[in-house]
Amino acid sequence: xxxxxxxxxxxxxxxxxxxxxxxxxxxxxxxxxxxxxxxxxxxxxxxxxxxxxxxxxxxxxxxxxxxxxxxxxxxxxxxxxxxxxxxxxxxxxxxxxxxxxxxxxxxxxxxxxxxxxxxxxxxxxxxxxxxxxxxxxxxxxxxxxxxxxxxxxxxxxxxxxxxxxxxxxxxxxxxxxxxxxxxxxxxxxxxxxxxxxxxxxxxxxxxxxxxxxxxxxxxxxxxxxxxxxxxxxxxxxxxxxxxxxxxxxxxxxxxxxxxxxxxxxxxxxxxxxxxxxxxxxxxxxxxxxxxxxxxxxxxxxxxxxxxxxxxxxxxxxxxxxxxxxxxxxxxxxxxxxxxxxxxxxxxxxxxxxxxxxxxxxxxxxxxxxxxxxxxxxxxxxxxxxxxxxxxxxxxxxxxxxxxxxxxxxxxxxxxxxxxxxxxxxxxxxxxxxxxxxxxxxxxxxxxxxxxxxxxxxxxxxxxxxxxxxxxxxxxxxxxxx
Amino acid sequence: xxxxxxxxxxxxxxxxxxxxxxxxxxxxxxxxxxxxxxxxxxxxxxxxxxxxxxxxxxxxxxxxxxxxxxxxxxxxxxxxxxxxxxxxxxxxxxxxxxxxxxxxxxxxxxxxxxxxxxxxxxxxxxxxxxxxxxxxxxxxxxxxxxxxxxxxxxxxxxxxxxxxxxxxxxxxxxxxxxxxxxxxxxxxxxxxxxxxxxxxxxxxxxxxxxxxxxxxxxxxxxxxxxxxxxxxxxxxxxxxxxxxxxxxxxxxxxxxxxxxxxxxx
Numbered sequence: 244x245x246x247x248x249x250x251x252x253x254x255x256x257x258x259x260x261x262x263x264x265x266x267x268x269x270x271x272x273x274x275x276x277x278x279x280x281x282x283x284x285x286x287x288x289x290x291x292x293x294x295x296x297x298x299x300x301x302x303x304x305x306x307x308x309x310x311x312x313x314x315x316x317x318x319x320x321x322x323x324x325x326x327x328x329x330x331x332x333x334x335x336x337x338x339x340x341x342x343x344x345x346x347x348x349x350x351x352x353x354x355x356x357x358x359x360x361x362x363x364x365x366x367x368x369x370x371x372x373x374x375x376x377x378x379x380x381x382x383x384x385x386x387x388x389x390x391x392x393x394x395x396x397x398x399x400x401x402x403x404x405x406x407x408x409x410x411x412x413x414x415x416x417x418x419x420x421x422x423x424x425x426x427x428x429x430x431x432x433x434x435x436x437x438x439x440x441x442x443x444x445x446x447x448x449x450x451x452x453x454x455x456x457x458x459x460x461x462x463x464x465x466x467x468x469x470x471x472x473x474x475x476x477x478x479x480x481x482x483x484x485x486x487x488x489x490x491x492x493x494x495x496x497x498x499x500x501x502x503x504x505x506x507x508x509x510x511x512x513x514x515x516x517x518x519x520x521x522x523x524x525x526x527x528x529x530x531x532x533x534x535x536x537x538x539x540x541x542x543x544x545x546x547x548x549x550x551x552x553x554x555x556x557x558x559x560x561x562x563x564x565x566x567x568x569x570x571x572x573x574x575x576x577x578x579x580x581x582x583x584x585x586x587x588x589x590x591x592x593x594x595x596x597x598x599x600x601x602x603x604x605x606x607x608x609x610x611x612x613x614x615x616x617x618x619x620x621x622x623x624x625x626x627x628x629x630x631x632x633x634x635x636x637x638x639x640x641x642x643x644x645x646x647x648x649x650x651x652x653x654x655x656x657x658x659x660x661x662x663x664x665x666x667x668x669x670x671x672x673x674x675x676x677x678x679x680x681x682x683x684x685x686x687x688x689x690x691x692x693x694x695x696x697x698x699x700x701x702x703x704x705x706x707x708x709x710x711x712x713x714x715x716x717x718x719x720x721x722x723x724x
Numbered sequence: 725x726x727x728x729x730x731x732x733x734x735x736x737x738x739x740x741x742x743x744x745x746x747x748x749x750x751x752x753x754x755x756x757x758x759x760x761x762x763x764x765x766x767x768x769x770x771x772x773x774x775x776x777x778x779x780x781x782x783x784x785x786x787x788x789x790x791x792x793x794x795x796x797x798x799x800x801x802x803x804x805x806x807x808x809x810x811x812x813x814x815x816x817x818x819x820x821x822x823x824x825x826x827x828x829x830x831x832x833x834x835x836x837x838x839x840x841x842x843x844x845x846x847x848x849x850x851x852x853x854x855x856x857x858x859x860x861x862x863x864x865x866x867x868x869x870x871x872x873x874x875x876x877x878x879x880x881x882x883x884x885x886x887x888x889x890x891x892x893x894x895x896x897x898x899x900x901x902x903x904x905x906x907x908x909x910x911x912x913x914x915x916x917x918x919x920x921x922x923x924x925x926x927x928x929x930x931x932x933x934x935x936x937x938x939x940x941x942x943x944x945x946x947x948x949x950x951x952x953x954x955x956x957x958x959x960x961x962x963x964x965x966x967x968x969x970x971x972x973x974x975x976x977x978x979x980x981x982x983x984x985x986x987x988x989x
Contacts, residue, residue, distance in 0.1 A: 513801075515759075517759070517760070517801050518756075518758070518759050518798065519756075519757075521798070521801050561757045564757050564758055565759075567739070567741070568738075568739050568759075585917065585918040586919070586920050586921055587920075588920070588921040614924060619923055620923060620924045620925075621921045621922065621923050621924055623924060642921065644920075
């Protein structure tokens with residue numbers, strides 16, 4: 244039998260104390276969605292059922308007790324830290340859910356400068372952590388655009404990736420150890436070691452679980468020496484996106500390791516580079532590390548780009564300045580809110596990955612179909628920002644004017660039809676529909692096609708670790724009543 | 725009704741860091757490496773132009789809309805976008821080698837030259853820009869054209885073919901007035917600050933529409949005055965971190981800071 248809201252709140256107060264349990268209506272409304280429904284949110288329209296409470300936990304023991312209580316009573320729990328998710332993973336689709344918030348767990352527990360790793364609680368803001376280790380001449384190597392607001396637990400839970408990924412990798416390459424609490428309250432600690440072959444790599448049960456299997460309480464990530472004085476920044480303008488993709492292919496398959504390798508098509512670039520590259524594509528690289536390595540990578544990349552006559556090098560200060568202003572902080576989100584409310588012009592994104600042989604067609608087909616099939620598009624572009632030896636990601640960026648529809652209809656009229664085209668075309672071409680934002684609740688529609696026969700593994704994980712289905716229902720896998 | 729909106733493309737100075745404020749030999753700060761944007765007050769003006777046009781349609785009237793800027797070819801990207809937003813005329817006055825950013829007389833004269841050749845009922849201008857910040861250009865234009873001038877405009881609505889309802893903000897006092905055209909208005913902290921965005925289809929449809937070029941005729945006197953020095957205005961404020969937490973921190977804040985300030989009042 245399901246509990247009443249008051250009964251849930253009463254139990255949460257017993258576990259965490261009055262101050263940690265928030266039931267204010269405005270907070271509950273804000274906690275019922277994430278940036279996927281930002282247009283609705285900006286209009287103060289809330290279509291999801293409200294949670295019973297938001298609970299700010301202090302430690303793993305409280306997390307364990309709350310999960311045990313929720314599991315025993317069939318209460319849905321939505322784990323979160325920085326509240327910066329973009330794919331609906333934080334939406335409370337079941338009434339009287341518990342939003343389990345780890346943002347107050349923000350201790351940096353231990354910086355181990357000899358073994359080059361740092362352990363911190365889940366609510367540490369990545370930028371705070373990075374600033375802390377930078378004072379010691381070190382870096383985590385992780386730098387997603389959400390760095391000023393995203394917190395370590397959420398970054399691991401969504402398999403995040405940062406702008407320097409081509410050198411440092413995604414969070415899965417950085418994560419040495421992790422502590423997580425599962426639905427039945429079991430606290431597990433996966434120890435931080437350089438590598439091991441003790442069965443399957445169980446870090447990957449936690450990585451990318453999006454709160455659908457467990458709640459992350461503590462993470463240990465690797466550290467690297469930081470040499471900003473040896474950074475080499477290079478930027479080029481060119482006419483054709485496909486040429487750019489081929490340059491990226493050459494750089495990666497020849498074995499060079501830039502920390503940043505990004506390519507913007509003319510449409511997406513318009514938002515960033517119109518002051519020096521109007522109507523042009525832009526490709527840029529940063530190399531870093533010890534002086535000789537950084538220089539050698541830069542020279543190799545320059546040699547490859549020089550083979551493509553259409554590339555014209557630009558002043559590196561243009562790129563450095565652009566980079567310095569790339570991240571999203573709270574002030575920028577507020578600015579976006581004002582702009583969206585006035586112009587009804589909304590920007591959304593979908594990021595995918597594919598092999599080198601498939602990516603060019605995905606780019607062309609998605610662009611053609613969306614421009615022709617979706618109304619009121621104001622910008623449709625893409626950039627590639629994460630490269631691998633066997634392929635690349637594409638980050639589709641689209642803006643549309645919301646015309647003749649209520650805030651609550653915007654997703655159905657625009658965002659989901661666009662996402663559908665991108666996800667289906669990508670999967671059809673053999674790529675992945677999610678590169679680094681996770682599945683959330685709005686890409687589950689294609690999760691069976693995404694995984695194919697391997698969906699068996701995901702379903703079994705869910706059944707094993709969350710048999711009562713209390714962990715973030717509707718995330719990663721569709722919600723079935 | 726004929727409407728002219730004048731706008732300026734400026735460097736986004738928020739992207740500059742203090743160390744970028746290096747004064748060159750030509751007494752200039754290099755802003756070429758930062759993004760450009762429409763001056764915020766002018767952006768309101770451009771949106772007012774479109775909104776008045778929408779309102780006119782509802783009254784079965786027609787507004788012939790023009791948008792004018794002074795600058796180099798970089799500004800054409802913005803003019804193309806205004807073409808796609810159905811401005812009837814987009815005009816660029818090429819300032820060539822002359823740097824008239826800080827010379828409101830010269831800028832005003834260029835606008836007046838255009839407006840005398842192409843009579844306007846309403847001229848909308850932003851009250852100031854981040855470059856120059858002189859608040860003078862709209863006054864110069866009104867004075868030279870000999871028309872009425874309304875400063876600190878925050879809202880404009882169409883009443884009929886020759887009358888507008890204009891709201892102004894004078895130090896927090898809001899005034900609403902009915903104004904007969906012709907008139908020059910200077911837009912301040914307006915109720916609308918963002919320009920709508922043209923669709924991709926409209927951008928493709930109007931992409932090749934002509935941007936009119938208008939010559940810049942400068943008189944020696946409008947080029948008078950020379951920048952002799954520049955210095956960075958340091959707006960940073962000192963701060964102190966309170967190490968205590970909770971109620972103890974509040975106590976320290978009161979005893980060491982607020983109490984002293986209150987005593988000094």
